[in-house]
Amino acid sequence: MIIEHIDAQLPGAITDRHDFRGDQTIVVAKGNLLALVDLLHREGFQLLVDITAVDWPERPGTQGVGRFDVVYHWLNLASQERLRVKVPVADGETMPTLTGRFKTADWFEREVFDLFGIRFEGHPNLKRLLTWDDFQGHALRKDFPLDGGDPFCMEGCTAPYNNGERARG
């Protein structure tokens, strides 16, 4: 139902859609995201349940389709309708932040930045959330080794890890 609304009010914004096991998914371009978010907020999708990303390194980095999908999940508390919005973004490209509209976005965006290295333009405090500040790489990228590469993941670390040497004792 919401998808028809979006189609009517933002014609052409939805580049792709599918419905798998009852989960409505739409794909929009980065440029249309903020307009879409305004619309969703007006339509009652006020609970931003989750922000995450999926890495598709093999996907061709042609125009419009990037390496990552940033995935947003919304819930409409009145109608209990859920909507998944996916935004393709290339490696090194930035995303607009949703922190102005949703306070939830703050930490979720920090987490996506931490684990995928996608920067959010305009985020007030875009720092790593789960790993430490001088952690090298982004752990959930497919090309990040499962064991962290270096056994202590501390290459290039400064304080408080004693110049890369692991403290003993």
Place this chain on the structure above:
Amino acid sequence: MTMDSIALSRQQLDGDHMIVNFGPSHPTTHGTLRIVLELEGETIIRATPEMGYLHRGVEKLGESLSYQQFIPLTDRLNYCSSIMNNVGYACAVEKLLGIEIPKRAQQIRVLVSELARIADHIVCVGVNAVDIGAFTAFLYLFKQRETVYDLFEMAAGQRLHTSFTRIGGLFRDIPPEFAPLTERFLVECEAAVDECERLLTHNPIWYDRTKGIGAISPEDAVNSGYTGPCLRAAGVPQDLRKAQPYLGYETYDFDIPVGTTGDVFDRYLVRIEEMRQSLRIIRQVLDRLEPGPVIVDDYKVALPPKEKVYTRMESLIHHFKLIMHGIDMPVGEIYSATEAANGELGFYIVSDGGKNPYRIRVRPPCLPIFSSFEEQVKGCLIADAVAVLGAMNVIAGELDR
């Protein structure tokens, strides 16, 4: 956080402000998380939460584990009520597969989930009371929690890290002595919850320490991504068991307690009432529990029984195929949410049809709640921070994953 960012500024050095490290290892933090408090006297000027001390990379590990192998990792998310995470994850994979599990498995899942909810709320309420200084209620409640864990041990063989569910049902049926013991627990727990209420609800010290602390408006709560008891305490009657029923919750008769102000006191009241409602649900489950299979009869999804594996060729082949090549997954993506003790526990699974999930995302309920911590405690006294943190029920295992 590097050392620079917590270095003392000129003003702080002048003695106006004091930096206090709350955690990483502190009885209130339920795991390891750290909050850097900037104080002026006893008043909190800034609170900077820092997390990741318990980050194990569950989502990364999930990408190299089969769907079945991920279950033990879900135990360690919210380790106070691990069975609910097992149930939530199994429901997600079953949604991806598009299968329905047997009736008895659904009922037992509801039964153990509600037991786990009680155990989780006991930890939250009991420990919150201890943190604030009321020790006695904790003792009465923890006796009941012990019983819940004994029941889990009986059902799953493990007290804390249960791994009770399998894709398509349960690892095994509950033993015959489970139901009578649960009946006894229902009576005793009801009495213990009443006892706890007598000790706390009208206790003026408890009231003064919790009333008005951490209050939040329903709009702010929704905007901050609150779910679960904290959202309901703020006055939003959102409970996935009622709103988007799963596992047959629509057939049970129970109420959703709702608060008005969202403060620590309301969160406490909501949790107390939810324990009573969970007891109601458990009673109904026990009444309607019928004998039957507890796992789907589809050997492409669930392992065949051991005696068949040892005696029949075809079962042995199924066993081998399932262990070595995994379940034949459809290509697609799903998001499945269940109402865990802390709120909406979601699993977003992207499948490329392989043995392992291409991407598995755990949506922890307490991360958005905890992200509003600074707003909640700004201007409060340092002792209130303890009360607010306890009432949020931040479990580092699911916060950091």
